[in-house]
Amino acid sequence: LQYCAFSAIDGYTYIVDQRSLVKDSLVYGPDSLHQYPTPRLVAKLNTGSSIATPLFIGNRILFCGYSGLKIYEINTNEICSELSSFKGFFESTPFVREGKIYVASRNGFLYCLGKK
Numbered sequence: 001l002q003y004c005a006f007s008a009i010d011g012y013t014y015i016v017d018q019r020s021l022v023k024d025s026l027v028y029g030p031d032s033l034h035q036y037p038t039p040r041l042v043a044k045l046n047t048g049s050s051i052a053t054p055l056f057i058g059n060r061i062l063f064c065g066y067s068g069l070k071i072y073e074i075n076t077n078e079i080c081s082e083l084s085s086f087k088g089f090f091e092s093t094p095f096v097r098e099g100k101i102y103v104a105s106r107n108g109f110l111y112c113l114g115k116k
Helices: none
Strands: 003-007 012-029 035-046 056-058 060-065 069-072 081-086 095-097 100-104 110-113
Touching: 003 060, 012 060, 035 069, 056 095, 060 100
Parallel strands: none
Antiparallel strands: 003 012, 012 035, 056 060, 060 069, 069 081, 095 100, 100 110
16 A cells, blocks of 8 residues: 555645655654655545544545534545544544444444444
């Protein structure tokens, strides 16, 4: 997998290609002291504000945030298409176990997506 995704409080999720760097472009790291090469931006998706980390499952990406849960698919041409969405209020990062997706909601419930 060559992609990396991160959601932000600005309402967007950014998908970058970690193997392709932007020439002559450096950004500061978390310590604000050291600079690192900038990966190429593949997509900027309006997924809503979030502090959760998106989850890649093959060529699909699951986003959880304050406006709900969204599933996108990224094709070989790097085009992202929304496949499904569910309303809710999520702060947690989803996880996969035995072919099922789990995500906790602010309402106190743990939801399972997948076949019974």
